[in-house]
Amino acid sequence: MTLQDLGWRESLAESFAQFHTQGLRTGRVSIQHRDLYHLLTVEGEIEGIVTGRFRHTATHPADFPAVGDWVVFAPTQDDGPVAIQAVLPRRSKFSRMAAGTTPYEQVIATNVDTVFIVSGLDDNHNLRRIERYTMQVWQSGAVPVVLLNKADVCADVAAVLAEARAALPGVDVYAVSGWRGDGVETLGRYLAAGQTVALVGSSGVGKSTLINFVLGRQQMLTHDVRSGDSRGRHTTTHRELIRTPGGAMLIDTPGMREFALWADGGAGESGGRNTDEADGDDTFADIAELARGCRFPDCRHMNDVGCRVQQAVQAGSLDYARVRSYRALAREMSLTSRQTNPARGRADADTKRRTQRAARRSVKRGLRQDGDDDGFPGEA
Ligand SMILES: Nc1nc2c(ncn2[C@@H]2O[C@H](COP(=O)(O)OP(=O)(O)OP(=O)(O)O)[C@@H](O)[C@H]2O)c(=O)[nH]1
Numbered sequence: 001m002t003l004q005d006l007g008w009r010e011s012l013a014e015s016f017a018q019f020h021t022q023g024l025r026t027g028r029v030s031i032q033h034r035d036l037y038h039l040l041t042v043e044g045e046i047e048g049i050v051t052g053r054f055r056h057t058a059t060h061p062a063d064f065p066a067v068g069d070w071v072v073f074a075p076t077q078d079d080g081p082v083a084i085q086a087v088l089p090r091r092s093k094f095s096r097m098a099a100g101t102t103p104y105e106q107v108i109a110t111n112v113d114t115v116f117i118v119s120g121l122d123d124n125h126n127l128r129r130i131e132r133y134t135m136q137v138w139q140s141g142a143v144p145v146v147l148l149n150k151a152d153v154c155a156d157v158a159a160v161l162a163e164a165r166a167a168l169p170g171v172d173v174y175a176v177s178g179w180r181g182d183g184v185e186t187l188g189r190y191l192a193a194g195q196t197v198a199l200v201g202s203s204g205v206g207k208s209t210l211i212n213f214v215l216g217r218q219q220m221l222t223h224d225v226r227s228g229d230s231r232g233r234h235t236t237t238h239r240e241l242i243r244t245p246g247g248a249m250l251i252d253t254p255g256m257r258e259f260a261l262w263a264d265g266g267a268g269e270s271g272g273r274n275t276d277e278a279d280g281d282d283t284f285a286d287i288a289e290l291a292r293g294c295r296f297p298d299c300r301h302m303n304d305v306g307c308r309v310q311q312a313v314q315a316g317s318l319d320y321a322r323v324r325s326y327r328a329l330a331r332e333m334s335l336t337s338r339q340t341n342p343a344r345g346r347a348d349a350d351t352k353r354r355t356q357r358a359a360r361r362s363v364k365r366g367l368r369q370d371g372d373d374d375g376f377p378g379e380a
C-alpha cells in the first residue's frame with residue numbers, strides 16, 4: 001500500500017516535508033470513535049489519539065481530525081495508539097451545522113473529490129433538497145454528482161431524470177439501483193484509483209447498499225425503510241472511509257436528521273458569523289487570492305492570458321479539480337442570482353433572496369460564503 005493508494009496528492013508534500021524531516025509519518029483517518037481515530041497508513045491500519053498539545057492549540061471542533069483527513073503522527077514501538085500531532089491542509093471540506101446550545105461546525109468528510117448526493121426514488125425524492133445539497137457540495141470544494149437511487153421502484157425514471165437534469169445544470173445526474181446494480185457501472189468514472197468519494201443523503205436512501213454493491217460484498221450494515229413513508233432507520237451510525245477493490249476511497253455517512261449544512265463564515269445570519277474569517281479558512285481563499293492577480297478582472301481562469309490561477313495549476317501548486325469547483329460555484333452563484341422561476345413559489349423566493357445576498361457578498365469578499373442555509377428541511 002502506498003500513500004497514493006490512499007488518495008495522497010503531491011500538493012501535500014510541501015506541508016508534510018517539515019514533519020517528515022522530524023521522522024514523523026502520515027496516515028488517513030478512516031473512522032473516528034470519540035477521541036480514538038482509525039488511521040490507514042502504508043503499514044496498515046493503526047489507531048491514534050491527538051496529543052495534549054494538539055488539544056490545547058485547537059481553537060475549534062473543526063480543527064480536530066475528521067474522516068478523510070491526512071494526519072501527522074509519531075511512530076511508536078508498542079502497539080498502543082500513536083500520537084497525532086497535526087492535520088495536513090484539506091483540499092476540500094464538507095461540513096454540517098451541528099445543533100447544540102450554540103451551533104458549531106461539524107466536519108463530515110475532507111479531501112473528497114466527488115460527493116454522491118443520494119436520493120431515493122421511493123417517497124424520499126425531493127428536488128429542492130437536492131439543489132441545496134449540490135450548492136453546498138460546490139462550496140466544499142468537491143464536485144457533486146446526483147444519484148437517483150431505487151430506480152427499480154420508480155414507474156417513470158426517464159421523466160424524473162429529465163426533471164432533475166434540467167434543474168441542475170452542470171451537474172451529472174444518474175438513475176441507479178444500488179440494490180440491483182442498474183447504472184452502477186457508469187459511476188466507474190468517479191471511482192478511479194486514488195479518488196475519494198463521499199456519499200450523503202437522508203437515512204434509508206441506500207448509501208450503504210450502493211457501497212456494498214461497489215465493494216462486491218455485504219460489508220456495510222443496511223436496514224429496510226419504514227413502510228408508509230419510506231423513512232430510514234439510521235442504520236449507519238458513524239462515518240467511515242473504505243477502500244474499494246478498484247482503489248477508490250469511499251466515505252459512508254449516516255443519514256442526517258437535520259441536514260443544516262455549514263457554510264464557511266458561520267452558523268447563519270444571526271449567530272456565529274465571522275467565526276471562520278479570522279483564520280482565513282475558506283475553501284477557496286487561496287484561489288480567490290490568486291484570481292485577484294489575474295491580468296483581466298473578468299478572467300475566467302481557463303486559457304486566459306495572464307491568468308495566475310492557471311499558472312499555479314501548471315506549476316503544480318494548485319489542484320485543477322479545485323479550480324473546476326471554484327469556477328462552477330461562481331457560475332452557479334451568478335446563475336441563481338439572475339434566474340427567475342415562477343414555478344417555484346414563495347418558499348423558494350425566500351431562498352433565492354438569501355442566495356442573492358450571499359452571491360453579492362461572495363463577489364465582494366472573493367467568493368466567501370456566509371451561512372444562510374437555515375432553510376434546510378428537517379429530515380429523518
Ligand atoms: N428497491 C430498492 N431498495 C433499495 C435500493 N437500495 C437500497 N434499498 C433498500 O433501502 C433500505 C435502506 O438502505 P441503506 O443502504 O441501509 O440506506 P442508507 O442510506 O445507508 O441509510 P442510513 O445508513 O440509515 O443513512 C434497505 O432496505 C435497502 O435494501 C434500491 O436500489 N432499490
Ligand SMILES: [Mg+2]
Nearest residue numbers: 207208235236
Ligand atoms: Mg447506511
Ligand SMILES: [Zn+2]
Nearest residue numbers: 294299301307
Ligand atoms: Zn485567471
